[in-house]
Amino acid sequence: MNNIKRGQHKASFLNGILKENPLLVQILGLCPALAVTKSLETAFGMGLLFTFVLVSSNVIVSLLRKLIPEEIRTPCYIVVIATFVTIVKMLAEAFLPELYSSLGVFLSLLVVNCIVLGRSEAFAGQNGVFDSFLDGCGNGIGYTWAISLMGLIREIFGKGTLTIGKVFNFFGDPLVLPILKSTTLDANGDPLYDFSISIFQNPAGAFIVLGLMLAVMAAITNHKKAVEKAKERAAKEAAKAEATLVAGGAK
Amino acid sequence: MEMIVSFILAIVSYMLIDNVVLSRFYGICSFIGVGNKVKSAFSMGLAVTFVIMMATLVCYPLYFYVLVPAGIPFLDTLVYILVIASLVQIVGLFIKKTSPSLYKTLGIYLPLITTNCAVLGVVQTNSDSQLDFLTSLANGLGTSIGFLVVIVLFACMRERLNGYNIPKAMKGVPIALIVAALMAMAFMGFGGMVG
Amino acid sequence: MDQRQAFILAIVIIVVLLIVFVVSFVIYMRTPAPKGCEKLKIGPKNCEDCDVEGCMIYKERHKEEKKEEKE
Numbered sequence: 326m327n328n329i330k331r332g333q334h335k336a337s338f339l340n341g342i343l344k345e346n347p348l349l350v351q352i353l354g355l356c357p358a359l360a361v362t363k364s365l366e367t368a369f370g371m372g373l374l375f376t377f378v379l380v381s382s383n384v385i386v387s388l389l390r391k392l393i394p395e396e397i398r399t400p401c402y403i404v405v406i407a408t409f410v411t412i413v414k415m416l417a418e419a420f421l422p423e424l425y426s427s428l429g430v431f432l433s434l435l436v437v438n439c440i441v442l443g444r445s446e447a448f449a450g451q452n453g454v455f456d457s458f459l460d461g462c463g464n465g466i467g468y469t470w471a472i473s474l475m476g477l478i479r480e481i482f483g484k485g486t487l488t489i490g491k492v493f494n495f496f497g498d499p500l501v502l503p504i505l506k507s508t509t510l511d512a513n514g515d516p517l518y519d520f521s522i523s524i525f526q527n528p529a530g531a532f533i534v535l536g537l538m539l540a541v542m543a544a545i546t547n548h549k550k551a552v553e554k555a556k557e558r559a560a561k562e563a564a565k566a567e568a569t570l571v572a573g574g575a576k
Numbered sequence: 577m578e579m580i581v582s583f584i585l586a587i588v589s590y591m592l593i594d595n596v597v598l599s600r601f602y603g604i605c606s607f608i609g610v611g612n613k614v615k616s617a618f619s620m621g622l623a624v625t626f627v628i629m630m631a632t633l634v635c636y637p638l639y640f641y642v643l644v645p646a647g648i649p650f651l652d653t654l655v656y657i658l659v660i661a662s663l664v665q666i667v668g669l670f671i672k673k674t675s676p677s678l679y680k681t682l683g684i685y686l687p688l689i690t691t692n693c694a695v696l697g698v699v700q701t702n703s704d705s706q707l708d709f710l711t712s713l714a715n716g717l718g719t720s721i722g723f724l725v726v727i728v729l730f731a732c733m734r735e736r737l738n739g740y741n742i743p744k745a746m747k748g749v750p751i752a753l754i755v756a757a758l759m760a761m762a763f764m765g766f767g768g769m770v771g
Numbered sequence: 772m773d774q775r776q777a778f779i780l781a782i783v784i785i786v787v788l789l790i791v792f793v794v795s796f797v798i799y800m801r802t803p804a805p806k807g808c809e810k811l812k813i814g815p816k817n818c819e820d821c822d823v824e825g826c827m828i829y830k831e832r833h834k835e836e837k838k839e840e841k842e
Contacts, residue, residue, distance in 0.1 A: 352749050355608065356693045360601040396800065400793050403661060403690075407654045415650060433653045433700045437691045439605055528599045529760040536746075536753030544745035647774075648781045658788035665795035669802060676805030683804070 337448075337456045341463030348471040349542040353439040357431050358472050359531040363483070366492040368476025369469065370424040374413050374432065376465025379441050380458060382406045386449040387457035402445040403436070410435045424492045440464065471538075478525070478534050481505060485521030583714050589770045590718025596694050597726045598760040602719075603694035606685075607727055608752055617731035619681040620688075621724030627667065627689050628698055628723075631660050632716035635699045636709055649703075656699050661690045694723055730759065 347353050357375070362368040385405050393401045414432050417425040425432065435441065444464055449457040480487055485506025490499035501508055507517035524530045596602045606620060635656055643649050668686040671679050689695065698719050702712040733755050742751050 352608075353605070355604040356601050359604060396797055397793050400661065400789070400796050403657060404654075404789060407657050411650065411654055414653065430697055430700045430704055433704075434602075434693045434697055436653055436657050437693050437696050439691060442691060524761075527760070527764065528601070529757045529764065531601070532753045532757035532760055536750045536757065539753065540743075540745045540750040543747075543750065547744060642784070646780050647777045651781055651785070654785060655788060658785070658792050662788065662792040662795050665792065665799045669795060669799045672799070672802050672804065679805050 334456060334459055337452070338459040338463040341460060341465075342467040342470075346467040346471060346542075347440045347464050348468055349539060350546075351440075352539065353443060354468060355535070356434060357438070358475060359528070359535060360431050361428055362472055362476040362479050362531060362534075363526060364480045364488065364492075365473060365476040366488065366490075367424065367427045368472045370421065370492055371428055371431070372465070372469025372472050374417060374424075374428075375435060375438070375441075375468055376462070378406065378409045378413055378435050379444060379465045379468075380461035381409050382441055383444055383449040383457040383461035384454060385409075386445045387452060387454045390450050398446070398450060399442075402442060402450075406441050406445070407436045421492065423494060427492065440468065475531075475534055475538065479530060482522050483525030483527075483530060485516075485519060579710065583710055585770050586711055586714035587718040587721070590715050591722040591725070592763065592766040593769060595722045595726060595763050596697070596719045597723060597730075598756065598763045600697065601693075602697040603692045603723060606688055606692050607730065607756075608749055609688075614728060614731045614735065616681070616685075617727045618724070620685045621720075621727045623682045623685050623689055624692060624694060624723055625720035627660070627664055628695050628716050628720040630663050630667070631656070631695050631699050632702065632712055634659050634663065636702060636712050639703045652703055653696075653700065656696055660695050660699070664690045694719060726759070730756065733759070 341347065345351060348355075348358055354375075357371055361371045382402075382405050386402055389401070389405075410433065413435070414425075417428070417432060444460060448460045452460070477487075481504050485504060486508065487502040487504055488499050489502070490496055503509075505520040507519070509517055511517055522530075525534065594600060597604060597607050603624070606624070638655060638659065639649070639652055643651060643655065664686060668683075671682060671686070698716055701707075702715055707715060730752075734752060737751065737755070746754070
């Protein structure tokens with residue numbers, strides 16, 4: 326009994342991270358994924374705030390699930406989510422002003438994020454508080470790593486450098502890592518080497534990076550499916566061969 | 577005269593240069609999800625246009641004449657989403673009661689408009705950047721026309737994709753995103769058109 | 772306007788808007804769809820009996836079904 330329960334908890338946590346990743350597998354929440362991934366840090370910050378909204382709205386929705394009449398579920402969910410988004414907006418404005426200004430209107434747009442509303446309707450409205458909490462965490466982490474990876478790719482290829490500590494500026498000056506573009510300048514004032522491709526910083530680059538990431542994910546899933554099918558077929562054939570062998574032996 | 581010119585210029589710039597889908601990234605979900613039927617893309621675009629205009633007209637006075645004087649501008653998002661959701665329901669109710677043929681084309685898209693970022697995005701930008709009423713209207717109009725144009729063009733392009741041999745992993749959304757990237761590059765050409 | 776009045780006004784605005792939304796939502800849901808449009812619904816839950824051919828979910832599902840039939 327206890328084991329089954331633990332298995333369920335584990336599943337509701339882990340599903341969102343890889344198997345049912347909200348961005349890469351379910352293909353939801355594309356707007357913020359494309360808009361705020363110009364740099365690794367804003368993407369990560371967005372992921373954090375998103376996770377906070379998702380977890381808290383999941384918990385409240387699942388607490389209220391027996392009080393809310395079936396008929397007006399969606400309006401109630403929208404109000405709960407909008408309340409948490411307002412709270413997050415105020416917190417971000419107070420404590421992370423750099424992040425707040427670089428996210429801009431997309432922080433407010435968390436209200437209409439398909440993932441948050443979708444998790445409320447599909448999961449938190451039917452499951453217990455602890456499971457909903459875990460589901461929120463799992464999906465939040467899944468979304469965060471996906472958009473952080475996108476931000477990393479776009480920043481490295483687009484800007485050539487990787488800046489750490491500009492948005493989360495608690496530790497003094499930001500650290501700028503030269504990767505594809507040198508930070509030291511030559512006599513003419515140009516960087517020593519510069520292999521960055523500025524299209525990755527443009528909207529078009531966002532579409533391309535996300536499209537390729539989804540394609541890679543789809544290729545992996547397809548490959549897994551093919552391997553499983555081949556295994557199944559092999560097992561079937563082995564069973565058949567054995568059956569004929571047994572039948573032959575009986576003769 | 578000058579006002580009219582600047583109004584039209586603002587519409588053009590919100591429509592082409594700062595296109596909703598391709599450079600501001602609002603409403604990607606419906607953009608990708610509406611598929612490759614040109615007719616349904618057009619209906620979706622029209623429905624979004626209507627709701628955006630209505631929402632702009634209602635939310636502008638609500639923010640500048642009620643929320644700001646009362647000292648509670650931080651409630652904007654909560655108020656906007658409630659206004660937009662009610663508007664969508666009321667429009668849907670109206671269509672359901674009066675015109676079955678319109679309901680047949682728009683009906684399935686109506687619930688999706690509440691969660692379309694474009695509507696909330698426009699209204700929120702209007703109040704965040706303190707636009708005046710005329711510019712807000714231009715923002716609403718330009719955004720919705722831009723959405724309509726891009727979503728119809730995109731549906732046409734994806735219709736053409738149907739017969740081609742696309743790698744298995746790229747089928748569906750990935751190739752759609754690549755197509756969108758090409759469109760975004762084309763729209764980058766409009767940059768700098770309006771000084 | 773002092774803080775208490777603003778507080779009351781905020782609550783009044785939210786409650787009024789919420790009531791408008793809930794009422795319109797319930798009326799919308801209770802109004803029967805016109806003839807011939809009963810099946811028009813979208814979303815993974817309702818996709819089993821949807822026949823909007825332009826929808827991507829519809830296409831993906833039918834592709835898989837066809838493949839399975841072939842096999």
